[in-house]
Amino acid sequence: MKILTNKFDLFGLDIGDRSLKLAYLEPIGKKAILKSASSIDVPKGVFDKGALIKPEVFCENLTKLIAKSAPKKISTKYVHACLPETHTFIKLLSIETGTREEISALIREELPRHVPLDINESYIDWNIAPSAKPNPGQVQVLVGAIPKKTSDAYTNSLKHCGLVPVSLQIEAQAILRCLLPFEPKAENPFVIIDIGATRSSFIYYDYGTIQFTVSAPFSSEDITDIISSQLSLSKEDAEKAKISIGLDPKKGQASLIKILDPMIKELAQSIQKNNSFYLEHFPGARPITSLMLCGGGSLLSGLPELLEKEIPNIKISLGNQMQHIQENKDISLNLAYTTAIGLGLTNVFDS
Template sequence: MLFKPQQASIGLDISDRSIKATQLRRNLRGKLELQALSAIELPPTVFNDGEIKESAALTNALTELLTKPQYGSFNTSYVTACLPETKTFIKMIDIPPMPENEIGQAIKWEAEYHIPIPIDDTYWDWQKINSNKKINTRLPVLLAVVPKNIVDTYTKAIIDAKLIPLALEVEAVPITRSLLTCSNGEKKDSATMIIDIGATRTSLIVVDLNSIQFTVSLPISGRGVTETIASSLKLTEDQAEKAKIICGLDPKKCHGAMAEILHQMMDDLVNRIRESIVFYREHFPQGNKIEEIILCGGGSNFKLIDKHLNAKLELPVRRGNPWLNLEPSPCPLKPGELITHTTAIGLALRASLNSEDYD
């Protein structure tokens, strides 16, 4: 299942170059707090564009991840994991109003027109979404589709690590759950765009009317930028990553060399964001105006990125806070490290929240 909540479990964020795990618990005040947290880097040979190439290595890494936590201790074998964004399809479709028991079959027929592979070769799930229209002639539905071979290989690796997969989610869902307040059903009269700059790609997620409306995957990556910096400035990748974080877009740092390189990536990103904002306005007429941008992902962890986007897009831009739905308490991670755990925290939140606003 891709959307519906189940029992509490470890949030397991599996990506091409790292794995992160988070477990939450309720304290005596009934508030959610961190129980355990862990992260481990993966060799570049384990994955290729979201596909597992070395299953045994992944299984061993999962075992090490949970037996050697950075904070606390994990006390369950149940996990909720995410699927690679590059291998999943999320799309809003609409169907005629009909009895509840007929919706599933109608969505299956409609999905054939929207995904590039046969529907029988996929696992898929859906949820009805809210609309601004008082009288709907069509029923808007959020559809999530994943190839069976991707789900099956991820599930096998998890089971081989002696873990019990309760659910697999498309990545946009836990990211949204983690960064937006989802403990109540209040409806906003504006839309939010989340920009997740990851190691291997960037995702744009538009959230409106308490639902994900659409997502876009972009060929812009934090690791790609780091490699460009390393090559241009003749640094190691570790040196380039540190310099990127410290200097960022500040022209007074690193003699302006870092800002010059990052501006190339930022110009591309700004253009893609503008295109997506126009697309949402033109293709989702029932939606609200996008009035806020939230940044997340390790690739967004460099100086002045928020101010640069704010100036270029003329929209409020802020760094995401994955701690938003947890008990205010000291975090064992620095802000730059915490933002890389956004997805894992969102996965751990899945069954812990009473509200299903963003599930």
């Protein structure tokens, strides 16, 4: 949901249940220079499944996040932020063609049949989307919706922190902006899985648009907790083991593979189940042949290789979160920053 024009010096802010991350980018043509980045852990209880419970604590942590940004200090007050995935809805609809006003009216009539929202208490945005099988007299539209209560809470809290929210974006759109080329070529469909702190988000992309999104309970936090519990490690040491050793059998910790194997198999089953759902319920759907991982949980060493053994017909790789960013020897961001980078790239794509 846009609030103002976006032609400002600004930064991207990824708001998660367990952390805040920012990326400050300067557009240079169709690339960007990464000027600054930072992250901060958020105490439990500030958010509850995306709902902002303690706005004062949120503001305190956001102020600290901006203050610790480096190497360049952030002076702008303008921000592109993301909305909580658990409160947003994306739906691809087939609507009778007409004027923009007529299409908007038809969307408001049709959307309640597909998402559990009170349309009169929701913000709705949409755009024309490419169609897999165009029907005469119809157009496909990609619709995004969020309860006004949730959106207004985020907007008001950001303003209370002294910021100006230029846009509030659905997380999946920011992730795609980061991981896709500026002009994606016609290619086979693929899935992006964002493995976050408390859940994983699946984004199905085909025919030049998002087809649908779905969540799964597999999370980075659960991985760390299991390693900590089974190996009697502190959370900090378990996190280090997850990233440095992970599922790589060459690193001499077969016990980690054994501990995490049930979780990996469960994730593989979720992928196969969602792939089948896509093929069965979406007209013109094509078999998924590739999958990209991002988010903090994707830093689990060896995860793509182990998943490919479970699902051999799908090519699995890590996303390239830095593809639109000029190399900066002073700073580089891992895949945990995918959403923040995608938000920060908004002006690059729109310029």
